[in-house]
Amino acid sequence: VGPCRIAAGYRMSKHVMGLQKGMILSDEPGYYEAGEFGIRIESLVEVVETEDIGPPDGRFLTFQPVTMAPIDLRLVDRELMSGDQVAWLNGYHATVREKVLALWEKQGKSEDLKKWLVKQTREI
DSSP states (O other), X not given: OOOOOOOTTOOOOTXXXXXXXXOXXXXXXXXXXXXXXXXXXXXXXXXXXXXXXXXXXXXXXXXXXXXXXXXXXXXXXXGGOXXXXXXXXXXXXXXXXXXXXXXXXXXXXXXXXXXXXXXXXXXX
């Protein structure tokens, strides 16, 4: 199902559909210095229904991460983040650690690799 797009200043046309449960989108937050450089962290998210937000009688959509890779903490400046942003990153890393370690356990991956993942997904 698609195409779909969310962007600042973007207006939907008759050829673009809205978000629907089950869609997979690319989430690409970034920072750019005009004429200099840009940094972008890309990941995939799935559109899922939630009851955690909105009025009790409504059905709302939210995003659930599909990509399970740590965000490089060398790119993170904790002092610039809000409490909600820190909580999201720590929660995401906890999910990555749980799911990837479970997969690696099944595959018999090395203890060094497991230690690396735990370090990369530590709380900030």
